[in-house]
């Protein structure tokens with residue numbers, strides 16, 4: 652991206668789920684680039700959404716408190732937007748197993764609502780939807796790329812897999828400008844660091860900030876793809892502004908995989924706390940996927956994106972954000 656002229660300067664941008672972890676970081680970057688930003692979010696208390704997340708840009712974004720399950724409202728809000736980023740989702744893997752119908756309503760029907768709204772009222776607009784690496788399930792071919800089969804292990808990931816296909820169907824069938832950017836294990840400012848339900852990484856950071864012990868299951872040797880959120884935000888913007896991204900799925904993941912043990916040790920070195928290795932709880936062992944090795948070759952070659960922030964630098968920036976705000980995120 653040419654930083655001299657920010658890619659989104661003067662663009663009208665709608666961010667569904669803009670109070671959440673990824674959406675709020677995206678909102679900050681869009682504002683920084685000079686976009687006119689509207690956040691559309693229902694502030695679902697079961698999600699990582701937090702009004703605090705947009706505190707620094709509160710006066711510079713329009714806010715619509717509404718639900719992507721509300722077709723009429725979403726139709727009214729996609730109108731005249733240059734770009735719609737869909738960051739709204741029912742995001743907890745365990746909750747999706749307890750509440751599968753809510754998950755279908757938000758992660759499938761909600762996405763259909765957005766697609767229908769775009770088709771009817773903004774067919775020239777660009778839609779960037781977020782997919783997840785957990786759509787893959789267990790790695791069958793090493794490394795994982797965008798053509799790897801998907802056999803997800805939970806309802807959230809299964810529904811994310813289905814809704815990604817809806818996005819591509821609309822792109823093909825109605826010649827709409829749609830792209831899916833698949834993310835994996837993001838960490839960084841504005842994440843939900845209070846509970847383990849939104850991924851291990853941010854929860855570990857929350858424990859470390861409080862000087863607590865991090866429990867790693869087994870020997871922690873399993874490999875994971877960890878991304879700093881700003882890199883993901885940059886990937887989504889690269890997809891939004893480059894027509895070559897139309898009707899493609901991209902993995903926007905780190906250049907190298909790290910073991911859970913290595914990540915945990917680095918968190919304690921940079922942020923605080925300590926690590927303890929514990930036996931796998933049987934219910935967790937049953938859904939453990941083993942190593943996940945994802946490559947980012949496609950997005951690099953098609954969009955010229957690359958990750959720029961390594962684990963240590965990302966942790967420093969995360970610590971800097973949360974340290975003065977611990978009470979707001981952990982209290």
Ligand SMILES: NC(=O)c1ccc[n+]([C@@H]2O[C@H](COP(=O)([O-])OP(=O)(O)OC[C@H]3O[C@@H](n4cnc5c(N)ncnc54)[C@H](O)[C@@H]3O)[C@@H](O)[C@H]2O)c1
Pocket residue numbers: 667668669670671672673674691692693694695696698699700701717718719720737738739740741742757761781782783784811833834835836837838843850
């Ligand atoms: N965080 C990660 O590591 C990660 C990894 C892969 C994919 N993703 C995807 O990125 C997207 C954003 O995830 P996140 O980590 O920011 O989650 P989050 O839980 O922090 O944010 C989700 C936001 O969506 C809002 N929301 C939920 N249901 C809604 C509805 N029905 N209508 C309107 N708003 C609604 C919530 O209030 C919240 O603000 C999701 O699609 C998720 O699947 C995230």
